[in-house]
Amino acid sequence: MAAAAGTTEGVQELPNRRVILKRYVTGFPTEDDMEVVTGTVRLAVPPGSAAVLLKNLYVSCDPYMRGRMTKHDRPSYVPDFVLGEALLNFGVSKVIASEHQDLKVGDLVWGMTGWEEYTLISNPQSLFKISHTDVPLSYYTGVLGMPGLTAWAGFFDVGKPKKGEYVFVSAASGAVGQLVGQLAKLTGCYVVGSAGSDEKVNLLKTKFGFDDAFNYKKEQDLNAALKRYFPQGIDIYFENVGGPMLEAVLSNMRNHGRIPTCGMISQYNLEQPEGVHNLFEIVAKRLRVEGFMVFDYFSQYRKFEEEMVGYLNEGKISYIEDIADGLENAPGALIGLYSGRNVGKQLVAVARE
Amino acid sequence: MAAAAGTTEGVQELPNRRVILKRYVTGFPTEDDMEVVTGTVRLAVPPGSAAVLLKNLYVSCDPYMRGRMTKHDRPSYVPDFVLGEALLNFGVSKVIASEHQDLKVGDLVWGMTGWEEYTLISNPQSLFKISHTDVPLSYYTGVLGMPGLTAWAGFFDVGKPKKGEYVFVSAASGAVGQLVGQLAKLTGCYVVGSAGSDEKVNLLKTKFGFDDAFNYKKEQDLNAALKRYFPQGIDIYFENVGGPMLEAVLSNMRNHGRIPTCGMISQYNLEQPEGVHNLFEIVAKRLRVEGFMVFDYFSQYRKFEEEMVGYLNEGKISYIEDIADGLENAPGALIGLYSGRNVGKQLVAVARE
Numbered sequence: 178m179a180a181a182a183g184t185t186e187g188v189q190e191l192p193n194r195r196v197i198l199k200r201y202v203t204g205f206p207t208e209d210d211m212e213v214v215t216g217t218v219r220l221a222v223p224p225g226s227a228a229v230l231l232k233n234l235y236v237s238c239d240p241y242m243r244g245r246m247t248k249h250d251r252p253s254y255v256p257d258f259v260l261g262e263a264l265l266n267f268g269v270s271k272v273i274a275s276e277h278q279d280l281k282v283g284d285l286v287w288g289m290t291g292w293e294e295y296t297l298i299s300n301p302q303s304l305f306k307i308s309h310t311d312v313p314l315s316y317y318t319g320v321l322g323m324p325g326l327t328a329w330a331g332f333f334d335v336g337k338p339k340k341g342e343y344v345f346v347s348a349a350s351g352a353v354g355q356l357v358g359q360l361a362k363l364t365g366c367y368v369v370g371s372a373g374s375d376e377k378v379n380l381l382k383t384k385f386g387f388d389d390a391f392n393y394k395k396e397q398d399l400n401a402a403l404k405r406y407f408p409q410g411i412d413i414y415f416e417n418v419g420g421p422m423l424e425a426v427l428s429n430m431r432n433h434g435r436i437p438t439c440g441m442i443s444q445y446n447l448e449q450p451e452g453v454h455n456l457f458e459i460v461a462k463r464l465r466v467e468g469f470m471v472f473d474y475f476s477q478y479r480k481f482e483e484e485m486v487g488y489l490n491e492g493k494i495s496y497i498e499d500i501a502d503g504l505e506n507a508p509g510a511l512i513g514l515y516s517g518r519n520v521g522k523q524l525v526a527v528a529r530e
Numbered sequence: 531m532a533a534a535a536g537t538t539e540g541v542q543e544l545p546n547r548r549v550i551l552k553r554y555v556t557g558f559p560t561e562d563d564m565e566v567v568t569g570t571v572r573l574a575v576p577p578g579s580a581a582v583l584l585k586n587l588y589v590s591c592d593p594y595m596r597g598r599m600t601k602h603d604r605p606s607y608v609p610d611f612v613l614g615e616a617l618l619n620f621g622v623s624k625v626i627a628s629e630h631q632d633l634k635v636g637d638l639v640w641g642m643t644g645w646e647e648y649t650l651i652s653n654p655q656s657l658f659k660i661s662h663t664d665v666p667l668s669y670y671t672g673v674l675g676m677p678g679l680t681a682w683a684g685f686f687d688v689g690k691p692k693k694g695e696y697v698f699v700s701a702a703s704g705a706v707g708q709l710v711g712q713l714a715k716l717t718g719c720y721v722v723g724s725a726g727s728d729e730k731v732n733l734l735k736t737k738f739g740f741d742d743a744f745n746y747k748k749e750q751d752l753n754a755a756l757k758r759y760f761p762q763g764i765d766i767y768f769e770n771v772g773g774p775m776l777e778a779v780l781s782n783m784r785n786h787g788r789i790p791t792c793g794m795i796s797q798y799n800l801e802q803p804e805g806v807h808n809l810f811e812i813v814a815k816r817l818r819v820e821g822f823m824v825f826d827y828f829s830q831y832r833k834f835e836e837e838m839v840g841y842l843n844e845g846k847i848s849y850i851e852d853i854a855d856g857l858e859n860a861p862g863a864l865i866g867l868y869s870g871r872n873v874g875k876q877l878v879a880v881a882r883e
Binding site: 453468 | 821
């Protein structure tokens with residue numbers, strides 16, 4: 178996206194560090210699949226182009242990125258990354274040059290950008306201007322950005338919760354899970370979360386106000402664990418992980434339960450995903466399993482943002498970030514998601530302002 | 531349900547043939563799991579009881595009955611059959627004795643009854659009075675009964691079809707499938723069905739007006755077959771079979787597709803159901819997989835009945851039955867469902883009137 182070294186007179190060029198994908202991945206990704214390289218960027222946008230040049234402040238690490246590291250024969254739901262080019266994902270940036278009528282130099286935005294210091298965005302319609310600076314800017318990669326909108330839309334619009342219902346959240350300390358659990362508590366639900374370490378379990382109970390939580394890595398039998406935590410069964414399962422956890426949950430759902438489904442992180446690095454054997458539960462219990470994507474809810478972003486900023490300012494929602502410093506640490510931060518190394522929302526500070 | 535030989539003076543007793551479950555089943559059921567025995571029935575109902583005595587005319591054979599032949603540790607969504615007692619299922623019957631205020635001798639009803647000649651129903655609220663006698667009575671076990679309401683509610687209420695959408699129906703010549711396909715055609719959809727014999731495939735195309743159909747037993751690769759029949763992909767899959775067919779369908783769904791799910795006949799006789807490995811398609815394509823049960827739609831029965839009787843009388847819906855004669859042939863008719871021996875809706879004529 179950043180221009181190569183140009184020749185136009187009077188335009189300043191700067192080095193531009195970027196994280197590129199070196200090779201497509203099968204199985205578990207490693208840091209070696211990526212490389213931090215340095216190119217250059219021209220500090221200008223083509224006149225009359227409606228483009229903007231962004232200085233990236235924070236970029237987000239999100240589980241779905243794994244899918245873009247695979248070479249697909251057929252187009253996937255998000256495009257594959259291009260080898261040798263900067264990875265792409267949501268981030269928080271500052272406009273440093275603009276030919277776009279609604280964006281001026283100095284504006285703060287969030288949206289899809291490159292894993293690099295500077296990114297030229299030819300088509301900035303998908304960027305959201307940041308209006309609230311009374312919260313940390315980095316929050317726009319998480320609680321006020323894509324993961325926050327995912328949690329809010331998935332829980333309320335797909336999950337259709339009612340007060341008093343029993344809610345289970347997997348990957349519960351992650352960017353989406355921590356918010357789903359808190360939104361469920363605000364709705365008057367009983368909420369249990371699962372996570373992959375005792376530290377995370379502790380956070381769920383003490384910081385995020387979950388009614389209970391467990392370390393799934395310590396459970397021999399997920400089905401038995403869920404029976405223990407939900408003797409009455411589960412009304413809403415916010416699905417982030419897939420595989421054996423989904424199978425155990427299906428056996429513990431209540432009639433007319435709902436499973437908003439936005440990710441299946443346990444399956445992303447498997448060459449052959451695990452089978453789920455008890456789908457007849459969907460019939461027997463009249464379940465609704467519904468996939469959704471945050472892109473379909475971008476039109477509701479402002480409504481969501483005001484609601485969530487309100488919760489944050491009133492102290493009704495807590496939020497934990499795990500910030501890696503510098504692009505050189507970005508590959509490791511991304512890989513860490515798939516082993517659950519991060520505690521809270523993982524992001525990378527590219528440049529602190 | 532039928533009373534044992536009584537002693538009350540003046541009350542006539544008759545022999546009552548019945549099909550009982552001899553033992554609980556694991557794996558594929560056989561005729562030997564059932565037995566036709568003869569008891570007696572008293573031609574009376576307890577005074578002041580609100581009960582009715584039914585003479586059964588037709589009983590229905592439905593795939594879901596397999597679940598009731600299993601001994602469950604925990605209660606299933608429908609109760610297990612009781613060993614030594616008559617099997618239970620929907621049927622068409624005539625009231626021959628009544629203490630119920632809304633049902634009088636001679637009334638024709640459909641609803642849950644026994645696989646026997648006479649059944650005493652203590653709690654007849656769940657029986658529907660039959661008002662249309664301009665159609666064959668047996669239709670109330672199918673197109674105007676439980677399978678018809680299943681097709682109608684599942685397709686319209688769960689599937690939410692739009693004109694021009696692509697609809698795939700498995701087990702398409704069965705009681706539910708043949709109706710779903712025709713309702714889809716009436717809605718202006720493009721409809722393809724799968725069935726297990728060339729005879730059935732031919733019926734789908736010539737009698738039921740499907741746009742196309744295929745014999746799944748002749749396809750080495752279901753995924754490739756669906757790609758051939760749906761190069762554009764599938765908007766609605768009416769799920770009757772589960773297992774590998776569901777897996778192939780998931781790979782061929784379009785974005786925002788819907789999968790109304792009311793049965794998974796391919797899995798009922800497996801001791802370990804097959805795994806479905808590509809559930810991530812639910813996320814990637816934002817699919818809705820939704821189980822439903824006809825019981826939840828009984829309140830809409832009269833609306834459905836009027837609509838469907840209209841279609842039948844106008845020749846807009848065709849309907850094919852496979853009628854076994856006599857209770858002695860009922861076990862074989864039921865077993866035949868699981869090998870696909872029936873052509874059209876399978877039922878048993880207990881007594882023709």
